[in-house]
Amino acid sequence: MKNRLKVLRAERDWSQGDLAERLQVSRQSVNAIETGKYDPSLPLAFRIADLFGLPIEAIFLRD
Amino acid sequence: MTTNTAASAKRATLFWVTAFMVGMIAAGLLIISGDFIQPPWGMAVMLLPMLLLIPMVRAPERMQRATGSASPAAMRYSRRMLAASFAYVIGFLIAVALFDDRAVSKSVAATLSLLPTLGTFGMIWAMTRYVIEESDEYLRARTVNAALMATGLLLAIGTFWGFLTTFGVAPHVPTWAVVPMWAIGLAVGQLVNKVRGA
Numbered sequence: 001m002k003n004r005l006k007v008l009r010a011e012r013d014w015s016q017g018d019l020a021e022r023l024q025v026s027r028q029s030v031n032a033i034e035t036g037k038y039d040p041s042l043p044l045a046f047r048i049a050d051l052f053g054l055p056i057e058a059i060f061l062r063d
Numbered sequence: 064m065t066t067n068t069a070a071s072a073k074r075a076t077l078f079w080v081t082a083f084m085v086g087m088i089a090a091g092l093l094i095i096s097g098d099f100i101q102p103p104w105g106m107a108v109m110l111l112p113m114l115l116l117i118p119m120v121r122a123p124e125r126m127q128r129a130t131g132s133a134s135p136a137a138m139r140y141s142r143r144m145l146a147a148s149f150a151y152v153i154g155f156l157i158a159v160a161l162f163d164d165r166a167v168s169k170s171v172a173a174t175l176s177l178l179p180t181l182g183t184f185g186m187i188w189a190m191t192r193y194v195i196e197e198s199d200e201y202l203r204a205r206t207v208n209a210a211l212m213a214t215g216l217l218l219a220i221g222t223f224w225g226f227l228t229t230f231g232v233a234p235h236v237p238t239w240a241v242v243p244m245w246a247i248g249l250a251v252g253q254l255v256n257k258v259r260g261a
Contacts, residue, residue, distance in 0.1 A: 026134055029201035037260050038201050 002061040005034045008052050022051055072126035079119040086112025113152045120145045136196040143189035151182025183242050209252030216248040217241060 009019050016034070020027040025044070032038035033048075040048065049056045090108045120141045127133035158175040161167070167175065190210070197203040221241070227233035 024198070026199050026202055029199055032201050035260075038204070041200055044200060 001039045001063060002036060003033065004059055004061070005030075005048070008054075008059065009034075019051075023047055069126065069129035072122065072129045075118075076122040076126045079115060079122045083112060083115040083119045086115050109152060109156065113149065116145055116148055134197060134199050134202055136193055136198065137202065139196065140189055140193035143192065144186060147182050147185030147189055149182075150185055151179050154178035154180070154182050179239070186242065205253075205256050209249050209256055212252030212255060213245050213248030216251060217245050220244065 005019075009016070014022075016030045017027050020030045023030070023044070029038070033040050045056050045060060049059055052059060087109075090112050093108055124133070124138060124141055127137055155178070158178040162172065162175050194203060194207060194210075197206070221244075224233060224236060228235055
């Protein structure tokens with residue numbers, strides 16, 4: 001699944017570590033999600049959406 | 064800076080894992096040869112490479128911190144595995160020493176067999192607790208993937224080896240080898256995860 005995580009993170013000038021800390025996950029998790037190697041569960045996707053104040057479908061896009 | 068730290072931590076992990084493996088194989092060969100060292104000192108030789116377990120556990124912890132995959136659950140897992148590994152070796156040494164020294168009854172032999180097995184219970188418990196306690200779903204998924212690969216590999220190799228033994232092609236392998244084999248499978252699974260970029 002594609003996502004806009006990298007762009008959204010860059011807009012806020014956050015590093016992967018910053019985002020990981022805010023989501024309470026590892027930096028490796030953020031990297032795996034951002035690069036499309038791992039699709040997050042629905043609860044984590046909601047946490048990401050809440051953090052950016054966007055609906056899930058504005059962050060995660062269908063292939 | 065972080066990249067340098069991560070690269071250095073990876074090198075240290077590789078070094079200590081290699082040192083541990085070489086140490087254990089060398090100790091095993093020394094004991095099997097039996098000519099140089101007699102019991103109980105032969106078994107005591109195993110203790111030396113076991114001490115390498117300490118840096119071998121600490122180095123991946125440093126690597127996890129440097130690569131951003133450290134988690135409190137992973138740290139607890141490392142420590143529990145270390146304790147269980149020591150329990151295994153100590154149980155193994157006691158069992159072998161007592162079994163070697165005198166002829167024992169079957170019930171005593173069965174009890175002695177349980178001594179090293181307790182350490183493996185500890186290892187299985189540590190792995191189970193890790194999967195339960197790991198709150199990072201990505202790290203958990205990676206571990207579960209690797210564990211499934213290790214289990215699959217063990218079942219496939221075990222079945223193949225069983226038939227090789229039945230048909231007289233390969234020598235018998237003691238079934239306690241399943242734990243180290245599974246651990247090797249886990250390492251292979253983690254390597255596959257890395258190669259696949261999962």
